[in-house]
Amino acid sequence: MKARVFSNSCLQGTYYKLIFLPPVRVNIIPGQFVMIRVCAADSLSDPLLSRPFSIHRQALDGSIEIIYKVVGKGTDLLSHLRKGDYIEFLGPLGNGFPLMSIPPPSSPYKGGARGGESLFSDEVIIVAGGIGVAPMLSLIEAIRASGADNNIKVFLGGRGKEDLLCVDELKKIANEVVLTTNDGSAGIKGYVTDALHTCLLNGHGQQTRTTVYSCGPTPMLKKILELTEHASINTYVSLESVMACGIGLCMGCVVKKKDNSGYFLVCRNGPVFDGKDIEV
Amino acid sequence: MKARVFSNSCLQGTYYKLIFLPPVRVNIIPGQFVMIRVCAADSLSDPLLSRPFSIHRQALDGSIEIIYKVVGKGTDLLSHLRKGDYIEFLGPLGNGFPLMSIPPPSSPYKGGARGGESLFSDEVIIVAGGIGVAPMLSLIEAIRASGADNNIKVFLGGRGKEDLLCVDELKKIANEVVLTTNDGSAGIKGYVTDALHTCLLNGHGQQTRTTVYSCGPTPMLKKILELTEHASINTYVSLESVMACGIGLCMGCVVKKKDNSGYFLVCRNGPVFDGKDIEV
Amino acid sequence: MKTDISTNIAGISLRNPVMLASGTAGYGEDISKYCDLNRVGAIIVKGIALKPTNGNPPVRICETPSGMLNAIGLPNIGVDSFIKDKVPFLRKFDTRVIVNIFGSTIEDYGEVASRFNGVEGVDGLEVNISCPNVKEGGIAFGTDLEATRLVVRTVRGSTTLPIIIKLSPNVTDIASFARVCEEEGADALSVINTLLGMSIDTETWRPRLGNITGGLSGPAIRPVALRMVWQVCNAVKIPVIGMGGIVTSNDAVEFFLAGASGVAVGTANFINPAASLEIITGLMAYLEARGLNNITEIIGKVRVAF
Amino acid sequence: MKTDISTNIAGISLRNPVMLASGTAGYGEDISKYCDLNRVGAIIVKGIALKPTNGNPPVRICETPSGMLNAIGLPNIGVDSFIKDKVPFLRKFDTRVIVNIFGSTIEDYGEVASRFNGVEGVDGLEVNISCPNVKEGGIAFGTDLEATRLVVRTVRGSTTLPIIIKLSPNVTDIASFARVCEEEGADALSVINTLLGMSIDTETWRPRLGNITGGLSGPAIRPVALRMVWQVCNAVKIPVIGMGGIVTSNDAVEFFLAGASGVAVGTANFINPAASLEIITGLMAYLEARGLNNITEIIGKVRVAF
Numbered sequence A, B: 001m002k003a004r005v006f007s008n009s010c011l012q013g014t015y016y017k018l019i020f021l022p023p024v025r026v027n028i029i030p031g032q033f034v035m036i037r038v039c040a041a042d043s044l045s046d047p048l049l050s051r052p053f054s055i056h057r058q059a060l061d062g063s064i065e066i067i068y069k070v071v072g073k074g075t076d077l078l079s080h081l082r083k084g085d086y087i088e089f090l091g092p093l094g095n096g097f098p099l100m101s102i103p104p105p106s107s108p109y110k111g112g113a114r115g116g117e118s119l120f121s122d123e124v125i126i127v128a129g130g131i132g133v134a135p136m137l138s139l140i141e142a143i144r145a146s147g148a149d150n151n152i153k154v155f156l157g158g159r160g161k162e163d164l165l166c167v168d169e170l171k172k173i174a175n176e177v178v179l180t181t182n183d184g185s186a187g188i189k190g191y192v193t194d195a196l197h198t199c200l201l202n203g204h205g206q207q208t209r210t211t212v213y214s215c216g217p218t219p220m221l222k223k224i225l226e227l228t229e230h231a232s233i234n235t236y237v238s239l240e241s242v243m244a245c246g247i248g249l250c251m252g253c254v255v256k257k258k259d260n261s262g263y264f265l266v267c268r269n270g271p272v273f274d275g276k277d278i279e280v
Numbered sequence C, D: 001m002k003t004d005i006s007t008n009i010a011g012i013s014l015r016n017p018v019m020l021a022s023g024t025a026g027y028g029e030d031i032s033k034y035c036d037l038n039r040v041g042a043i044i045v046k047g048i049a050l051k052p053t054n055g056n057p058p059v060r061i062c063e064t065p066s067g068m069l070n071a072i073g074l075p076n077i078g079v080d081s082f083i084k085d086k087v088p089f090l091r092k093f094d095t096r097v098i099v100n101i102f103g104s105t106i107e108d109y110g111e112v113a114s115r116f117n118g119v120e121g122v123d124g125l126e127v128n129i130s131c132p133n134v135k136e137g138g139i140a141f142g143t144d145l146e147a148t149r150l151v152v153r154t155v156r157g158s159t160t161l162p163i164i165i166k167l168s169p170n171v172t173d174i175a176s177f178a179r180v181c182e183e184e185g186a187d188a189l190s191v192i193n194t195l196l197g198m199s200i201d202t203e204t205w206r207p208r209l210g211n212i213t214g215g216l217s218g219p220a221i222r223p224v225a226l227r228m229v230w231q232v233c234n235a236v237k238i239p240v241i242g243m244g245g246i247v248t249s250n251d252a253v254e255f256f257l258a259g260a261s262g263v264a265v266g267t268a269n270f271i272n273p274a275a276s277l278e279i280i281t282g283l284m285a286y287l288e289a290r291g292l293n294n295i296t297e298i299i300g301k302v303r304v305a306f
């Protein structure tokens, strides 16, 4: 599908925000992604493949926002797009974060959809590393919109200050926002998972039922899964993977199943997975 | 060499003019060309090769102008460049039109540089087909600048009206401008070579010493060489050829030598050739 | 007169000569959301073996200039589940279904092939003897003339369905492989599978693919594919399905001119899952613009003067 | 400590391991205006034969996705003029000169090779047995193990200069060709020459190249070239010069990691005649950024776990 670029601007450092308007309105679940082809012209074949990006949010007029970091040739080209240019996109794709797990407090529904176990949560913890913050704002908005008044705590980490995005927006909407940077240029010095660890040691996820939603580099996700392995925490991770198609055709984007019975496709079975199901 | 785009705008239809500023001033002979790499980013490899373009003119500040027709992916990309963008360019390249053949009337110099024969001309005929007009304006300017007051007659042909470029500028500077179009939408209906033929039949190039400069599609050049084969006309043609390098490395851009002794390289030995030397 | 691009390859009559290449359209389910399978000439499904296999560990793909490397490693659900769970879905579409098969031994090939005898909804078999990514399934057979001969002979003896042999480009003389297949009774040839390639991450010093090497596909290989299709078409009389880097209808026309009776669209599906439909439309337009009524008027018509 | 990228290949000591590939830098004159030949490791000149040849009629080149096809057809000024007219120019530079040679018969190869014995300013011979564009000069030798053996044996017997055999990628098993060359006394190998390809103009229905087929080079073939370099390096002990699609220093590093002792820059010279100098600078920076002092610290260091 061709979509018109509405705006494309630098947020800070190498991070950009692109807003584009799909020709038809699409419905989005937070955590879903789009594939965007960033070739300079249709007839060109380098870069060949589309690139996956989490949907950051959807505006009222149906336009879609992504935020991205320039890391290579595709994102470099993307950063040169201007208002009025066209992109090729496909989406929304994949499964978003399961929201059913957080019924509004008044709801009689307490049973979870996944595996029949109860997924009701008293508390929501969001952990994002760098550009992993992309889907989190609309996730929180969706939780709030569902009427749930859970305590929402956000852990946002980056290498330095310039890697912390959406901080003001998050502060407005979450109950608490903890910032960490590896170089100490903002928030607590250290890894975001260290801060999470401290929080969990302080009792979170012990008495209360806690849901953790996370998105970021694979080593971060791995660590989070270790920290939250115990029963009363449901951890959802949004995985990255090299993708050729984004729609289940190439079978390239695999992640190992926990039960050793083979692989999931990140694009079709994810990108959001229940931490219990996969081996990262 | 990197050069900054000063402006890039549509002239008419699919014809554009690009003005760019080389980092160092270069000296240009009309008929020389530049190689421009029109990849969207350095790291991309499609389109792979640079594209050759005649130098249209050089402004006083040293900036170089080319005019081009969008025919494929390279020129398509080129047409999307905007002020402030950068291009990779190499040039000026090749041999331009031999100007020594037209000494000012006052000059005692009557001997030509090519092959020792006299190349003095009373009359200059310029034949351009479509985008082949590109180098002609600066050629005429150079002839005028050299102090020569020869009669300069221009034949400019195209498929239709929209293929006739630089008409007003040419009219200002040449003694006569004959326009032809295949579809009759402007000037005389027919091929530009038909108009040239009529002119030659009317005695031009018979009594007077005439120099013909031409640039355009190969079939046009072939016809011109047929029409002007007789002795008192010196015909220079600017050839097109697929080029990979533009500087004599690939040996791809060959044209047959008239004496059957092998090939010339269009980029190194041309693009302007004396019609007597080649077999098009 | 209506432009006719219907065709018959290996005894399979196709609405049009544009197919979905094996391994790039799965078993049809996912792509059917983006590409109306009723409109493509045929779908060639992802390779099927006797037993289910999981494929290679990640990383399985990486992009290269105008191409991609893959080392998927032929994950498959096994012939039994395929027939039980996937064929019924495919049967719903008014298109042709060609099943790509592979095996670890010559007997395997025969066995898988025989399972499709009498299976309604399967129109032909494409025999993969050229997968560069698994020790068992293919390339060892496809780069050895005698092994090729035996696989084709065995499959031929095991099935009544039309068989299409998929040739490897990783050989010195592809025409000789084509001739062996023709001699052994192959009905058609698919040309080409992927070229063996490699890429190294200069940060980690590791191969970019978990499998070290992988198969190169996409526009980068189109000139090699086209040359091989042309060579094969000059060497045998059986029809050839051309593939390798086809993205636009213009690319497809090159393969028809070189002699292909049909084309398959692979990597392009990943970029645009409706690519094959656009190619079909473009092909019709190409013929109509030239006053040609039938696809056969361009097949093999490249003007070469030796 | 100063980073050292000097190297020794086939007994030829080079200032750095980055060379200009044969056929992409002529006899050095034109490129010397853009690329300081005193700074490159070596220039491998355009192929030289016994007698002058004109090369193929146009069209000789065409662009393909991330690559180009060429059917130049080995125009050359003949060994005598080369030694008389071109070597003196090359001698002016403080670089190594490797002469690429070809012939129409095995005897030709020996004869051309012998002419360079004692010619001052020539440091080695690269023997082209893999040009896909002329019936005589090469590929027929380079795709046949026994012919390869005879060419190498003959050239080995005809010269005291180091000999580097340039292998064809258009073979099933490039390692076997490498081993034959090693057995016959080759000092090094150049891997790879171009892949045979084709392109057809869908307007005129003619092949885009006058010669019908041509050699594919450029970034498109890099994954295939890298894989072959890796295979050859695992098969023989003599040094390998890697080439095929190298444009940036990062591309060059991939080839070193795969085992190449040197690299050659071909098609990239057409896009940027100073590409090799940028690669040299980038290579130094790559090593320095990692605290490595010597190019040998990356050669063959790809981390593969079998």
Ligand SMILES: Cc1cc2nc3c(=O)[nH]c(=O)nc-3n(C[C@H](O)[C@H](O)[C@H](O)COP(=O)(O)OP(=O)(O)OC[C@H]3O[C@@H](n4cnc5c(N)ncnc54)[C@H](O)[C@@H]3O)c2cc1C
Binding pocket: A033, A047, A051, A052, A053, A054, A055, A066, A067, A068, A069, A070, A071, A072, A073, A074, A075, A076, A131, A134, A135, A239, A240, A241, A242, A243, A271
């Ligand atoms: C489901 C999903 C959602 C994503 N959401 C976002 C997002 O919202 N914002 C954002 O900026 N990025 C996101 N990414 C990552 C994004 O797709 C890559 O950064 C992008 O593809 C890089 O393209 P490139 O051409 O610029 O880099 P390339 O030139 O392709 O590669 C540059 C470097 O980045 C690495 N790289 C390439 N692809 C990936 C990848 N998928 N994951 C990790 N590293 C990679 C390469 O190995 C290489 O080192 C997401 C990825 C997935 C799978």
Ligand SMILES: Cc1cc2nc3c(=O)[nH]c(=O)nc-3n(C[C@H](O)[C@H](O)[C@H](O)COP(=O)(O)OP(=O)(O)OC[C@H]3O[C@@H](n4cnc5c(N)ncnc54)[C@H](O)[C@@H]3O)c2cc1C
Binding pocket: B033, B047, B051, B052, B053, B054, B055, B066, B067, B068, B069, B070, B071, B072, B073, B074, B075, B076, B131, B134, B135, B239, B240, B241, B242, B243, B271
């Ligand atoms: C010395 C010289 C000077 C030139 N000056 C100009 C100029 O001033 N203005 C201008 O618009 N063009 C000029 N050209 C032609 C210009 O180089 C081509 O139009 C351009 O390379 C096409 O690039 P592309 O990527 O848009 O087309 P491609 O996608 O490469 O090709 C599109 C179509 O154009 C044809 N084509 C490609 N290259 C050439 C060529 N060199 N000659 C003829 N047909 C070609 C192809 O066969 C194809 O059919 C000149 C060419 C030469 C050799």
Ligand SMILES: Cc1cc2nc3c(=O)[nH]c(=O)nc-3n(C[C@H](O)[C@H](O)[C@H](O)COP(=O)(O)O)c2cc1C
Binding pocket: A250, A251, C021, C022, C023, C024, C046, C047, C070, C072, C074, C100, C128, C131, C166, C192, C193, C194, C216, C217, C218, C219, C221, C243, C244, C245, C246, C264, C265, C266, C267, C268
């Ligand atoms: C990800 C991927 C998976 C593939 N899987 C198979 C397969 O299972 N069986 C097969 O015969 N070919 C397989 N192929 C090869 C394609 O069918 C096709 O021959 C090749 O990719 C060249 O065409 P293309 O350049 O259009 O992709 C696969 C190719 C890709 C890219």
Ligand SMILES: Cc1cc2nc3c(=O)[nH]c(=O)nc-3n(C[C@H](O)[C@H](O)[C@H](O)COP(=O)(O)O)c2cc1C
Binding pocket: B250, B251, D021, D022, D023, D024, D046, D047, D070, D072, D074, D100, D128, D131, D166, D192, D193, D194, D216, D217, D218, D219, D221, D243, D244, D245, D246, D264, D265, D266, D267, D268
């Ligand atoms: C236009 C052109 C001419 C070439 N001529 C020769 C040659 O004369 N002898 C030879 O051994 N290789 C020749 N080659 C092959 C190159 O040296 C090199 O092996 C090949 O192009 C792959 O490297 P690249 O992708 O960097 O170009 C030529 C390549 C090109 C593109």
Ligand code: FES
Binding pocket: A242, A243, A244, A245, A246, A247, A248, A249, A250, A251, A252, A253, A265, A266, A267, A268
């Ligand atoms: S990206 Fe292709 S199957 Fe997931």
Ligand code: FES
Binding pocket: B242, B243, B244, B245, B246, B247, B248, B249, B250, B251, B252, B253, B265, B266, B267, B268
């Ligand atoms: S364009 Fe390369 S030699 Fe002329």
